[in-house]
Amino acid sequence: MTKVASRKGHMTLPVEVGQEDVVLDLYQRWQADALRDSDGTSMPDSLAEQDSDIYSVMCLVRADQDYANQHPEYLHRKYLMSFPVTAMSDSVTIQPLDGYSKDKYELDDDSDPKQWWEVRNRTTGEVISVDNWSFDAQTQSVEVINVTRYHEYTVTFMARQVWDSVSMYNALTNDWDGPRIKSLDPYHPECRAHLLKHFQHWLETHPNTTVVRFTTFAFLFVIDTGEQNQDIYRDWTGYGETVSPRALQDFEKRFGYKLSPEDFVDAGYYNGTYKVPSQQYRDWMTFVQEFVVEFAAELVKMAHDAGKRTAMFQGDHWIGTEPFLASYQQIGIDINVGAVEDGVALRRLTDSGGDQIREARFYPYFFPDVFSEGNDPVVESMSNWTKIRRAMLQKPLDRIGYGGYLSLANKFPHFIDHVTDISQQFGEYLDNTQRTESQKLPGKVAVLSAWGEARSWLQNQARDQRFYVPPRPDVMELVGNNLLECLSGLPFDVEFISFDDIKQNGIDPEIKVIINTGDANSAWSGDECWDDADIIVKLREFVALGGGLLGVSDPSAYQKNGRYFQLGDVFGLEKETSLTMGRVAMPLEIAQDHYLSQFITGNEDFGNASYVYPQAQDLTVIAAQGQHLAFTARNYGQGRAVYLGNLPFTMDNARLLQYVLIWLAQQESTSFSWLSANPNVDVAFYPHTNKAAAVNFSDQPQTAMVCNTEGRVVEISLEPYQWIWLDN
Amino acid sequence: MTKVASRKGHMTLPVEVGQEDVVLDLYQRWQADALRDSDGTSMPDSLAEQDSDIYSVMCLVRADQDYANQHPEYLHRKYLMSFPVTAMSDSVTIQPLDGYSKDKYELDDDSDPKQWWEVRNRTTGEVISVDNWSFDAQTQSVEVINVTRYHEYTVTFMARQVWDSVSMYNALTNDWDGPRIKSLDPYHPECRAHLLKHFQHWLETHPNTTVVRFTTFAFLFVIDTGEQNQDIYRDWTGYGETVSPRALQDFEKRFGYKLSPEDFVDAGYYNGTYKVPSQQYRDWMTFVQEFVVEFAAELVKMAHDAGKRTAMFQGDHWIGTEPFLASYQQIGIDINVGAVEDGVALRRLTDSGGDQIREARFYPYFFPDVFSEGNDPVVESMSNWTKIRRAMLQKPLDRIGYGGYLSLANKFPHFIDHVTDISQQFGEYLDNTQRTESQKLPGKVAVLSAWGEARSWLQNQARDQRFYVPPRPDVMELVGNNLLECLSGLPFDVEFISFDDIKQNGIDPEIKVIINTGDANSAWSGDECWDDADIIVKLREFVALGGGLLGVSDPSAYQKNGRYFQLGDVFGLEKETSLTMGRVAMPLEIAQDHYLSQFITGNEDFGNASYVYPQAQDLTVIAAQGQHLAFTARNYGQGRAVYLGNLPFTMDNARLLQYVLIWLAQQESTSFSWLSANPNVDVAFYPHTNKAAAVNFSDQPQTAMVCNTEGRVVEISLEPYQWIWLDN
Known part of the structure; x- marks a missing residue:
């Protein structure tokens, strides 16, 4: 050998x-x-x-x-909420594990249920006193007494995980027949x-x-x-699999307050990352981060x-x-x-x-x-x-x-x-x-969400995700709105900011464009973070003084004070949520002469109908689906705002996004070197090595005309999928 | 002559x-x-x-x-909210009538503005003290001082109507050139x-x-x-055009509290009939009804x-x-x-x-x-x-x-x-x-909404309405979900009930099926009326004891206690509102052998994708759009529940509704006389005259086989649009 x-x-x-x-x-x-x-x-x-x-x-x-087999008390635990059970008489019996894998979970009954579990009336949200329920270790069930008929009850319980998820995945998906692996909690x-x-x-x-x-x-x-x-x-x-009584007790010492089981199961929503995080969940994340x-x-x-x-x-x-x-x-x-x-x-x-x-x-x-x-x-x-x-x-x-x-x-x-x-x-x-970074357009583009930097470049799920059955469960395939994928290959300096960042530090003057993209109720759009006049003022001021604002799907969506889109006054539009159906629809006029109109090729994908309609007289409609707005632009003070109904990842959408960001940053009159106009061709220039790269995304030959840094026009021809390097 | x-x-x-x-x-x-x-x-x-x-x-x-021209003080008045104006300095000037017809409205400045108008900060919802604004009759404008920059302000003002809407419509639509008619307030x-x-x-x-x-x-x-x-x-x-200072003063005497301008303009939503009415608005309606x-x-x-x-x-x-x-x-x-x-x-x-x-x-x-x-x-x-x-x-x-x-x-x-x-x-x-009523199937069908009987057989607007530009403004053309039109020609005893009816009187034992149909946030679906454990219990009990529940679009939609559909436990499903995107989609199995499956012809129209997914294991999916549920059925206790994503009016949808109601009333084993199975043919029987009618909805010949009251099969052949009468 x-x-x-x-x-x-x-x-x-x-x-x-x-x-x-x-x-x-x-x-x-x-x-x-x-x-x-x-x-x-x-x-x-x-x-x-x-x-x-x-x-x-x-x-x-x-x-x-x-060691794992000898020490069940050190196995990974988590809080699970039983599936709700409706009371049909004066008492209700709940098998907490009903509906959950018996191969994976056991009731962690060595954490005293009366101390660590919680029974709730889910029709009213009330916690049931420990006097009104009991756990029977023999039958592994909880009996709740003095219940109200036709109310639903749940038990939030601590589950012990006796089969690691990855081991389980390999056994079930890849037919591994080794022992069932357990994970220990350090x-x-x-x-x-x-x-x-x-x-x-x-x-x-x-x-x-x-x-x-x-x-x-x-x-x-x-x-x-x-x-x-x-x-x-x-x-x-998600941080849901990090729980143990010991950690919960230490948390209380560290943060001065006690977390409840509900803080983890969250009425069954489990603090999904797509939700605006509660302060309790944030504190728990901090606690876990410190330990890990x-x-x-x-x-x-x-x-x-x-x-x-x-x-x-x-x-x-x-x-x-x-x-x-x-x-x-x-x-x-x-x-x-x-x-x-x-x-x-x-x-x-x-x-x-x-x-x-x-x-x-x-x-x-x-x-x-x-x-x-x-x-x-x-x-x-x-x-x-x-x-x-x-x-x-x-x-x-x-x-x-x-x-x-x-x-x-x-x-x-x-x-x-x-x-x-x-x-x-x-x-x-x-x-x-030489491991150097390519040239970017001037100014920063900031993506605003409830998470900010902590969840930079995390795929932002949208409602469509729930209706997509992926062929392979271990690979995330994002469907629906996907601005980030479009943005990932564009020549902009991108950063991720949170509402807290804006409240505490204002908006970095280097930021030229702020993006708010996501479905209503999500951490990506911001949900209750928009219930804050301070945030609204700072963003109105940002645009009024020359900034650019890009909203996609449900930007600034939060029902309050007569608006669903809290920045609807800046975008110049509103979403129909069944509260304004009596407002009369006027036929839309599609602008042909706006700077951004020239980039509409008809190949764009704006997703589903937006249910968004014009509210400002001076709104420019660049694309629509029937009477539903798909793409609009508006001036606000010295700044600009663009709305897009949806932006799934396609190369046409990515190229459109490039020009939207350029327009929002008021750079449409500037000629940029090594900037591709061909949707299927990306070009990047590396100032440190004086080299340029061009890649063909498609399975067809492509040509792109770009300027080099001296302003000379360079014609780039590419074979299907080809990647070439050029001198400046 | x-x-x-x-x-x-x-x-x-x-x-x-x-x-x-x-x-x-x-x-x-x-x-x-x-x-x-x-x-x-x-x-x-x-x-x-x-x-x-x-x-x-x-x-x-x-x-x-x-008389109208001599007495402007008796003209019809109404509260209008000025379009919001954003403060760009320490004061803001609002022309209340900006954006409104100057031919139709005048500022009713003879009702003292300081007493009858209201200025609000629409970014916070706060009322601005009368010390901080003034009305200038000369310029017909309101100046608000001590404002917060980048907050929005509105003036709710009393407008005098100097051109009646009907007269205006005839002048503008039908080119009538007569004098501008004014309406007097009796x-x-x-x-x-x-x-x-x-x-x-x-x-x-x-x-x-x-x-x-x-x-x-x-x-x-x-x-x-x-x-x-x-x-x-x-x-x-809508009751918005019934206001006068005199009536408002009398209202206060009659109801013991004072209405505010905001009670009428409702943050710009104007108490649209499609909204759940506030108690104030209901009281005002009662007051106006008593007078009229x-x-x-x-x-x-x-x-x-x-x-x-x-x-x-x-x-x-x-x-x-x-x-x-x-x-x-x-x-x-x-x-x-x-x-x-x-x-x-x-x-x-x-x-x-x-x-x-x-x-x-x-x-x-x-x-x-x-x-x-x-x-x-x-x-x-x-x-x-x-x-x-x-x-x-x-x-x-x-x-x-x-x-x-x-x-x-x-x-x-x-x-x-x-x-x-x-x-x-x-x-x-x-x-x-002989002006008698045709035979109905046994039992009553009740349509549940926030309005109940007061708004019986009122077209229920849906979100799609906002995006439809009607060719003629005076004719209501309903688009989108339209169960009522389907129901209007079916042989059921129909009544309209409200949440208050249920709370106060329970559910009439003659009611076999309750329908809740409408978009979320609407009076038709019920919105905050679902924030009531008593209502939820009464409906769960109704179904558990043998009743039928039909939900269309967003039945029982109200976000609380871990559910969006408050009766999702009865229907066995849930709507994705971006809060459960991490729940894994499973491929749907479409039932072929359910009683209702036989009525699926493929011609049904379930409207847009529902964003509704199964939650109960025992849910029967009868039709779906991709992974979006369109038509499901489920047993709950001794009763049954059906969900339909949408039910625009088509004859196929109407016939499907007929069988859904029969199944929900548990009458699918009964043979009914003079009941049409052909979607395009409606048949009715008049016991008092012993005559039957058959009408062909379509422009094609149709045949229908029905039983007469003796159980003999009758074959009915109809020319396009034909209406015939038969002996029993």
């Missing part, structure tokens, strides 16, 4: 026992410089000794199953001490490992599982002390580590690894602070759900890659990688060649950019 | 000077027995002396324009005394008049008019004393007279006349209490907007007539009639023949039914 060649590459390659020859072949062809094991695979001894980086997966909370000092000891031993027994790839530290994101072991609720960034950062920092230090570097996978048990928050830098991680399926996911990886190496782990994962006969993995990969490339042109990415079973991927030679191309294009990107 | 033939007919014919021959011809062909003048026409002397009923239009509040005792005197004189000088056709008594429904004299807001049943009923009763008595009968046109200045309220009978009217364009309008006329003669005034009105070259008035008339016939089969109608310029109609011989057919069909209907 030949030795792996000298290290020069940028790719992390998954390995598999028995596939050593394939590994050595692909190591060269895919320009790899690091080898990794994955969930379900391990490192062949022969390869572990090669001159390459060796990434070893470490998910410490799942690492010692013997918040318990005894458990933590044991895990640290286990980790120390692991470090000592993995001499070939150069990078500890944490997957991840303590707590999984939220997956709730139903009676048939089906996922019933998911929140990739401290715990993770200890693990990282141990790895460093053992002479190894560390990588963190921004997924799985990553809750509490927030790359966009300053606290993240206390952990000391060397490499941020993100699962990247599109431009937004890439920007989520590349845009956070700190000097970590950024490594994108691409989809598809080499698992049988994709790599099965009759399926072409290149289709998904190319769809991802074309989106990712656009975003890569905007922010530097350092490394790429894959995961899973190499043996599966190797059955698809077409896919092997395709990844060879991807890796070669990525190598050229590194050469030509 | 020949004398009009002996009186035998059922039609009120409009007359016109110079058209005497046409009148005499049509009097026979159209089976008329009464002649009327109309707005804009008068009675030829020769005809006024004929042996037929002579209806004379009397709109007393518009009858004496000299609430002022001096004005009332004058009008009574005027009316007494009128009675004395109209000896040939046999029927005084009031159009109507005191106050017009609401039409707000914009700067270009365009309608900007309409509420056919008393005033109208006096006029009717005067007419009776003069030996004339009275008719009331349920339109124009009809506010305060509510045929579905008991107080209506105190007026003493002999004939109720309703403008009828569809089945719902017909039922609004025929279903109210009392023994008045019911006369339907059909559309199109003989006005140039319809009777103009190139337009075919038969198209509109046939579309109306086919809908009206269905409803006529359910409740007895006594008379029909038309209005407008006969000379215009006479230019369309095809239309004259068409009306001859209509009148002949109507005559056969009178002969065969």
Whole structure:
């Protein structure tokens, strides 16, 4: 067996026992410089000794199953709300676990139910006194007495998780037949001490490992599982699986008040990330972050002390580590690894602070759900890659990688060649950019939501999401409004701000355009954050003094004081929510001579009818669906406002967004170098290397005319999907 | 000139000077027995002396324009809210009438502004102290001082109406060039005394008049008019144009509290009938009803004393007279006349209490907007007539009639023949039914809304209405959800109930099915009326004990206690309002073997995607749009619940509704006589005369198989649009 060649590459390659020859072949062809094991695979001894980086997966909370089996009191817990039961007589009996997976959850009856659980009348919202209910450990049920007939009752209970969600997913989706893995909660000092000891031993027994790839530290994101072991609720960034009586008691000491079970189950809404977070939930997040950062920092230090570097996978048990928050830098991680399926996911990886190496782990994962006969993995990969490339042109990415079973991927030679191309294009990107950032248009674009920076570049779900059955549950496919994906590949400096930011610090003068995009009632639109005259005034003032405001879907939606869109006066329009049906519709006049009218090609996708109508006389309607406004523009004071009914991701929509932002920033008279007008072609210019890149998103040849920095017109011709580099 | 033939007919014919021959011809062909003048026409002397009923239009509040011109203090007033103005400095100047018609409105500055007007900060909702604003009569403007920059301000002011809306409509739509008519407010005792005197004189000088056709008594429904004299807001049943300082002062004495200007302008929503009414608005309606009923009763008595009968046109200045309220009978009217364009309008006329003669005034009105070259008035008339016939089969109608310029109609011989057919069909209907009611299926169907009986058979507007530009502003064309039109021609006993009815009296045991249909936030769905555990319990109990519940669009929609649909537990589903996007969508299974499945033809129209998803395991999905539920059924206790996403009026939808109601009433195993299964054919049976009617809604031949009361199968074949009568 030949030795792996000298290290020069940028790719992390998954390995598999028995596939050593394939590994050595692909190591060269895919320009790899690091080898990794994955969930379900391990490192062949022969390869572990090669001159390459060796990434070893470490998910410490799942690492010692013997200990987990001996200590049910340290298993992950969470609050669940029983499904409501209607009282048909004077008492009602509730089996809290009805409707939930019995393979995954047990009632955590060793946390005293009377202390840690809560029974509520869900028809009135009232808490039922502990005198009026009792838990029967024998039947695992709660009896509530003195109830009101035809009222609904729930039990909020602490569930013990006896099967880790990821293990469950692999068993059910990928037919793994190993033991059911349990996760341990390191918040318990005894458990933590044991895990640290286990980790120390692991470090000592993995001499070939150069990078500890944490997957991840303590707590999984939220997956709730139903009676048939089906996922019933998911929140990739939710903090619901971090609860224990001990942590709750410490929280009370730290924050001076006690959290209730209701603060977690939230009437059954479970603090979904798409909701405006309560102060209690924010405080809990802070509490969890403080713990996880401290715990993770200890693990990282141990790895460093053992002479190894560390990588963190921004997924799985990553809750509490927030790359966009300053606290993240206390952990000391060397490499941020993100699962990247599109431009937004890439920007989520590349845009956070700190000097970590950024490594994108691409989809598809080499698992049988994709790599099965009759399926072409290149289709998904190319769809991802074309989106990712656009975003890569905007922010530097350092490394790429894959995961899973190499043996599966190797059955698809077409896919092997395709990844060879991807890796070669990525190598050229590194050469030509020297990891520097491309040129941006002047000024900043800020996306305003209830979360702000903490949830930068998180896909903003919309109502349509609830009605989309994804072919693969582990891959987020966003449907409906998706401004962020359009934005991820455009040459603007983007930042994410919250309502609190505006209240506390005002609006950064560098911000030229503020975007508010999202469905009503969501954290993205802002919901009750708009119930605040101070916010409304600051935004009216921002626009009146020359700023640009872009609203998409339900911007500033909150019913109060005679308005549904609180900034409807700035946009010049209103949404029909059945309160103004008597106002008479006038036929719309579509403007032909507005600056933005020229960019309407008819290929735009504005989604469903908006139910938005004009309110200001001087509103310019650029596009409509019947009498429903789809795209409007208006001057307000010295500034400008644009409304878009919806902006699903298409390249036509992305290019339209580019010109909307230019108009809102009042830069439509400026000629910008290396700016593409062709919807299917993105162009970026790197001032530090004096190179320009052009990528063709489409499967058709494309031509784009752009100016270089001297103002000379350059004609760029591209083959389908081609990526080329040009001198300035 | 020949004398009009002996009186035998059922039609009120409009007359016109110079058209005497046409009148005499049509009097026979159209089976008329009464002649009327109309707005804009008068009675030829020769005809006024004929042996037929002579209806004379009397709109007393518009009858004496000299007096109106001399007494601006008695003109109709209303509260209007100025369009909001944003403060850009420390003071703000508002021209209250900006945006409103200067031809129609004047500032009523003789009601002291400081006492009767109100200035508000619309960004906070606060009332501005009278010390901080002043009215300048010279410039007709309000200056507000000490304002907050970038807050919005409005003036709610009393406007004097110097041009009656109907007169304005005729001038602008039908090019009438007569003087601008003003309406007088009889609430002022001096004005009332004058009008009574005027009316007494009128009675004395109209000896040939046999029927005084009031159009109507005191106050017009609401039409707000914009700067270009365009309608900007309409509420056919709104009480906004009934205000005067004197009435407000009397209200305070009567109800013990004072109404504010805000109670009328309602943050700009103006108490639209589609909104859940506030207690203040209800009280004001009661106050106005008490006055109008008393005033109208006096006029009717005067007419009776003069030996004339009275008719009331349920339109124009009809506010305060509510045929579905008991107080209506105190007026003493002999004939109720309703403008009828569809089945719902017909039922609004025929279903109210009392023994008045019911006369339907059909559309199109003989006005140039319809009777103009190139337009075919038969198209509109046939579309109306086919809908009206269905409803006529359910409740007895006594008379029909038309209005407008006969000379215009006479230019369309095809239309004259068409009306001859209509009148002949109507005559056969009178002969065969003897004014009795057709057979209904057992049990009652109740429509539940915030209004209940007071707004029986009022078209329920939906959000789509706001986005429909009607070709003719005076004719209501309902778009979107329209269950009532479907229901108007079905053989069910229908009543309208309110949430208050249920709270106060429970649910009538004769009610087998309760329908809640309407958009969220509307009076039809119920909005905050659902914020009431008592209501929820009573409805759950109703269904659990065997009742049927039909929800359409947003039934029981009110966000609280973890639910948007408060009866979502009964329906077994929930609406996505961006609060549950993390709940995982499961592929829907469409039931093929449910009783209701057999009625799905694929021709149903369920409107837009519902954004409703299953919540109960035992929900039966009968139709869906993608993953959006369109039609579901579920058992709940001993009862049943059905959800429909939307039910626009089509004959397929109407027939589907028939079977939904049968299933909800648990009558699907019963065989009913004279019940049509053909969507395009309606059949009714009249037990009193032992006759059955069958009507073909469509322009194609149709066949229907029905059972007679002996159980014998009868095959009914119908030509396009045909109406036939059969023996049992």
